[in-house]
């Protein structure tokens with residue numbers, strides 16, 4: 430649904446240039462939720478603004494729903510942009526308008542907006558406020574709404590023109606944890622019920638865990654790592670997987686002499702626990718569990734376990750093979 434190829438963006442101001450994006454490739458499959466994470470300054474906001482060309486990339490191409498946006502005339506681009514909804518961190522609602530009137534806005538001003546009558550626009554806005562659970566707040570002004578309610582209005586407005594893609598720029602980072610969860614549930618619902626593809630940027634791993642099918646890690650304007658969550662989990666030395674399933678203070682060494690410490694990652698129906706017991710029985714060894722993080726990611730059980738096997742690494746090659754053959758990802762923690 431979104432295909433980004435070799436995208437670069439260099440900002441130049443007062444004779445100095447900053448490379449915000451440096452050859453980014455990204456592919457978001459239709460109907461999925463894709464999260465881009467990274468530290469402040471990594472280039473996430475620039476990337477998302479380049480997807481609907483709010484920001485013109487310096488080079489590279491952006492294709493959304495089969496149309497190469499970077500090759501369109503400004504008129505054609507305006508039409509395509511209507512099918513790309515955007516949700517902002519600070520909601521960007523007009524304070525003088527009610528919730529319903531804010532949702533109506535894109536239906537009034539976009540090309541073809543004039544095709545809907547006042548009555549139709551109103552009906553559509555009320556329908557969308559119902560989707561986001563705010564029917565009873567239709568006549569409230571933004572100042573009378575909570576942060577979560579304002580973001581719901583923001584989402585309803587983004588859906589007004591029936592988009593195939595929703596871009597979310599840190600949509601929950603101004604919200605408390607409980608409200609964050611409910612807004613994320615709504616985004617997921619929009620994705621599942623309406624089939625809208627969602628590309629979101631966030632600095633919170635919790636957001637990725639809650640709703641994303643795939644994720645990319647950005648650093649210094651580049652994609653350092655990307656893939657489906659399931660894929661990342663089984664990838665060796667994945668920084669994203671490590672960040673998603675932190676083992677807290679689990680020791681990387683043990684006080685036991687001659688012990689090989691391993692991180693075992695599993696997902697879906699592979700429950701690591703029975704396999705660890707099997708390993709222990711098969712090779713008649715004592716396995717020490719040093720730490721574990723088991724969580725639900727986007728409805729799936731996934732997790733990571735740090736274990737200790739007696740003996741040096743070389744003595745455990747067969748045991749490690751046993752776990753890998755059964756689909757577990759095994760690596761030595763750094």
Ligand SMILES: Nc1ncnc2c1ncn2[C@@H]1O[C@H](COP(=O)(O)OP(=O)(O)OP(=O)(O)O)[C@@H](O)[C@H]1O
Pocket residue numbers: 440441442447448449467468469470471472473474475476632
């Ligand atoms: N309009 C601009 N003019 C000049 N430099 C910019 C502009 N916008 C962003 N940058 C620079 O580009 C780099 C990437 O910024 P960007 O905002 O995309 O990162 P980010 O990952 O979204 O960070 P944050 O989470 O803090 O917003 C930074 O070095 C930033 O200072």
